[in-house]
Amino acid sequence: MSRLIELKNVSKSFDDAAVLRHIDLYIRDKEFVTLLGPSGCGKTTTLRIIGGFETPDEGDVFFDGKKINDLPPYKRPVNTVFQKYALFPHLNVYENVAFSLRLAKLPEIEISKKVKEMLKIVNLEGFEKRDVERLSGGQQQRVAIARALVGNPKVLLLDEPLGALDLKLRKDMQVELKKIQQRLGITFVYVTHDQEEALPMSDTVVVMDNGVIQQIGTPEDIYNEPANAFVADFIGESNILDGIMHEDELVEFAGHTLHCVDSGFSKDEPVDVVIRPEDVDIVPAGTVPLSGTVDTVTFKGVHYEIIVDVDGFKWMIQTTDYAAPGTVVGLRIMPEEIHVMKKSKYSDLYGDYSTYFDGLDDGSKEEKTKDEK
Amino acid sequence: MKNKGASLTARLAAAPHIVWSVLFIAAPMLFVLYYAFTDKEGGFTLDNISQLGNASYLTIFMRSAAFAIVATAICLIVAYPLAYAISRATPKKQKIYLMLTMLPMWMNFLIRTYSIMAIIEDTGFINTLLTSMGLDPIHMINTDGSVIFGMVYNYLPYMVIPIYTVLSKLDTRLLEASQDLGCTPFWTFVRVVLPLSRSGVVSGITMVFVPSVSTFYISQKLGGSNFDLIGDTIERQFQTAYNYNLGAAMSLVLMVLILISMAVMNRYSDGEESVVV
Ligand SMILES: Nc1ncnc2c1ncn2[C@@H]1O[C@H](COP(=O)(O)OP(=O)(O)OP(=O)(O)O)[C@@H](O)[C@H]1O
Numbered sequence A: 001m002s003r004l005i006e007l008k009n010v011s012k013s014f015d016d017a018a019v020l021r022h023i024d025l026y027i028r029d030k031e032f033v034t035l036l037g038p039s040g041c042g043k044t045t046t047l048r049i050i051g052g053f054e055t056p057d058e059g060d061v062f063f064d065g066k067k068i069n070d071l072p073p074y075k076r077p078v079n080t081v082f083q084k085y086a087l088f089p090h091l092n093v094y095e096n097v098a099f100s101l102r103l104a105k106l107p108e109i110e111i112s113k114k115v116k117e118m119l120k121i122v123n124l125e126g127f128e129k130r131d132v133e134r135l136s137g138g139q140q141q142r143v144a145i146a147r148a149l150v151g152n153p154k155v156l157l158l159d160e161p162l163g164a165l166d167l168k169l170r171k172d173m174q175v176e177l178k179k180i181q182q183r184l185g186i187t188f189v190y191v192t193h194d195q196e197e198a199l200p201m202s203d204t205v206v207v208m209d210n211g212v213i214q215q216i217g218t219p220e221d222i223y224n225e226p227a228n229a230f231v232a233d234f235i236g237e238s239n240i241l242d243g244i245m246h247e248d249e250l251v252e253f254a255g256h257t258l259h260c261v262d263s264g265f266s267k268d269e270p271v272d273v274v275i276r277p278e279d280v281d282i283v284p285a286g287t288v289p290l291s292g293t294v295d296t297v298t299f300k301g302v303h304y305e306i307i308v309d310v311d312g313f314k315w316m317i318q319t320t321d322y323a324a325p326g327t328v329v330g331l332r333i334m335p336e337e338i339h340v341m342k343k344s345k346y347s348d349l350y351g352d353y354s355t356y357f358d359g360l361d362d363g364s365k366e367e368k369t370k371d372e373k
Numbered sequence B: 001m002k003n004k005g006a007s008l009t010a011r012l013a014a015a016p017h018i019v020w021s022v023l024f025i026a027a028p029m030l031f032v033l034y035y036a037f038t039d040k041e042g043g044f045t046l047d048n049i050s051q052l053g054n055a056s057y058l059t060i061f062m063r064s065a066a067f068a069i070v071a072t073a074i075c076l077i078v079a080y081p082l083a084y085a086i087s088r089a090t091p092k093k094q095k096i097y098l099m100l101t102m103l104p105m106w107m108n109f110l111i112r113t114y115s116i117m118a119i120i121e122d123t124g125f126i127n128t129l130l131t132s133m134g135l136d137p138i139h140m141i142n143t144d145g146s147v148i149f150g151m152v153y154n155y156l157p158y159m160v161i162p163i164y165t166v167l168s169k170l171d172t173r174l175l176e177a178s179q180d181l182g183c184t185p186f187w188t189f190v191r192v193v194l195p196l197s198r199s200g201v202v203s204g205i206t207m208v209f210v211p212s213v214s215t216f217y218i219s220q221k222l223g224g225s226n227f228d229l230i231g232d233t234i235e236r237q238f239q240t241a242y243n244y245n246l247g248a249a250m251s252l253v254l255m256v257l258i259l260i261s262m263a264v265m266n267r268y269s270d271g272e273e274s275v276v277v
């Protein structure tokens, strides 16, 4: 697949504050790419540079191999679904969707055919005459998608299009969006700060923080082989520990040296070790090297979420086995579940669940990144 | 206060307003109605109204309307770009430009009109300047042009402010959406900015047209005795001819005409924001 859009060493500042730093990124034809990162990390700015609403201070933007830094938005074969939809309040649903077709001076029959077709795709048949301001959030959002898609763009840019919807509708729309993308064979560049949205929909995920790309990869790569502590923490739950890589496939952490499957580090290199909560098994104490005391147990439906204190470091473990608070349990970890990462500036910021409180989960992640800036 | 359940305090709070409305709005209207349909002896008659069908009065009505329409059109043409430019400036500059626009309104209306006189008179500021430079003086005062200029000058801010108000509230993301969908800046203006500022334009037109069509002071000072506008004629009925009945009939007809034109305008504003008079 060819490189449809490419950003090369793109940097952007607003009022001397660097918002994007040396972004290198390419997007292939018909790919579903998600820009994922906490609020304020520069996702919208990246999208606006692709859409032509901002020009990079440094670096170049290419479309189909041609440099398009100075091409105005109305000449780019790229359409946008804006963060808050930006529907035209003086036009009804039909005219909003027909907006770009009218510009092309198509005959009315053709316009009508295309609009109807598009409204059918987004499940809004019969809404033609409605006033857009009287539609629900989900309906407005679908009008915005129809309006952006009807002109047959090569690329659709979507800026947190599901942000204003409730959970149920969001899940339904995720499935619908993915279907639309596959059916029409259009490249999607999707912005979200919600990792649960990014993983199921995307072909490629671009994790950003503070204007810097942290990792680019498939959802599986990002989840299973996070590049650093930030990615490990931002995508799902992680226990992140200090470790020392004694030699290939042998790592020491939490006071024990265990076998792993990673290699390529220098001898005795300090590293970060990531272990996902669902990869730890609770076994009777003494049968495995690692053990700790159960702190709290929370029933989550499918599994229990158990916080275990191992010499002062609190682990989060997700398991279907119950263990009573106060009991001493063993923690069994398979070598392939131990992920070793190079140290980064994010080391020691994440991964300990000693201050973990369920209700604040989402917010606390954003807090942490803000403090760190 | 249609609300039946309105509390006593709410009614008491509204009392001054009601008294005011009765004294200064309803009562004068009733007087106008009374005089318009009675003769000097107080008997009912339609003579006052039917007199207005007279050719000379018709001419005056037509002329007033024509002057007001031209003045309103010029105001619109000048005010729209001005309001647009102000609304696109930085917030700090917007305040300054707005103040400059409204500055003339802080001066008394009569004084403003007198100063225009002093500037465009045959021996006024401009012509003194021209003659001193050895050029021929230009006759400006007491023409159609000077009256229309007076209207435009006096009422321009009433056009700028409502248009500026809607334009400054215009969501810039709509402009971006329009460009995103392929519209050049020009077509974005035509297809998004213009339709979304219609309510401001309608307010502006009303606020300029109504005082222009009924003015008498501007036409007296800047138009001399060459021609009468409807305002002059009404004023004369009360001030010199002492024909209150005819004056009231004219006021009534003018009022009805204004109400009709406002109703027509309102249809164009989509009923979004009702016209402020
Ligand atoms: N036009 C602008 N002028 C000044 N600062 C800006 C401008 N646009 C964005 N910024 C700043 O750039 C940073 C990144 O903004 P951006 O909108 O790209 O973040 P984001 O990742 O989309 O965040 P969110 O998830 O909250 O939408 C923020 O700190 C923001 O305040």
Ligand SMILES: [Mg+2]
Binding pocket: A043, A044, A045, A083, A159
């Ligand atoms: Mg954003």
